[in-house]
């Protein structure tokens with residue numbers, strides 16, 4: 001598997017030099033006419049035109065004479081960022097769920113195409129950037145997408161995963177980190193607890209410190225209180241999940257250390273649906289929390305504690321097979337049961353997520369100089385969070401991938 005992915009990477013780096021991407025950007029100006037515009041940080045602007053040249057936002061101005069896309073009647077926001085989406089998580093030809101960095105009953109070519117299809121579904125759902133923790137199959141899809149060969153979000157990937165059993169010695173940890181850097185991993189995903197046991201505290205500190213020294217961010221799967229405390233002590237980049245947190249005093253410590261909290265409320269809902277313990281999404285209205293699985297209610301309680309603590313709660317769906325293209329469900333649970341204000345949830349999926357990914361100066365805001373990653377949803381998102389399920393416009397780096405104007 002690794003060998004296949006590496007030779008694919010070598011091949012792709014040749015391909016991307018030789019051919020023109022299909023989304024060659026227009027040099028001329030593209031004007032988006034908007035009525036409600038959220039900048040991704042905290043400001044809502046009304047009746048503005050967004051000007052885009054060469055894939056970047058150049059100006060935001062009063063309505064002018066001409067426009068190319070009519071986004072009036074919609075809420076316009078920066079393209080959404082999902083900081084935890086397993087874009088390579090898929091089912092094989094027999095419907096079996098395939099584990100990271102393995103193949104199921106499928107050829108390597110089928111597997112890569114399945115990942116590309118997941119990525120495209122994610123883009124059409126409004127997500128212009130995702131962080132995948134992680135699979136080597138992310139790499140060819142990330143590169144082909146970046147080169148413009150087919151549509152998809154920007155993909156940052158850890159490629160492989162650092163489990164406690166790899167952490168037998170500091171040498172083994174260093175070998176792993178150096179190999180990830182050589183392979184071009186965008187960050188390092190570590191399991192403090194979960195499959196493979198517990199990561200010893202001093203080894204976790206070593207791993208996060210050495211990763212930082214190599215210029216790599218860390219995100220850490222940590223469910224239990226003890227695991228989360230270890231992440232805080234080790235000053236790693238983020239706590240993924242954390243639904244076993246029992247003492248909310250940990251959140252101010254995370255905020256102080258600049259550690260992001262990355263909960264995924266949607267995932268227990270998804271699994272309950274998959275096991276047919278819950279009706280399908282279409283039958284399930286918001287607010288029926290008592291019918292939700294216990295793990296979801298635990299997640300909601302932890303989320304509510306985090307919300308009042310001041311820690312940065314990055315948007316993270318933990319999308320697995322079956323969730324790609326439905327990543328926005330996470331917004332709904334955050335608002336409906338978690339009690340978050342809709343635009344705060346969007347801020348966590350734009351400027352806050354961009355900062356968590358180390359891309360604060362590039363994406364996550366509608367402002368001059370930023371990549372023209374822009375999403376529009378039907379209606380007023382400030383009052384109706386379900387608008388996130390009605391995406392009508394998706395632009396990534398100035399290329400329009402979806403435009404469904406409102407029907408009169």
Ligand SMILES: [Zn+2]
Nearest residue numbers: 084086133318
């Ligand atoms: Zn995950």
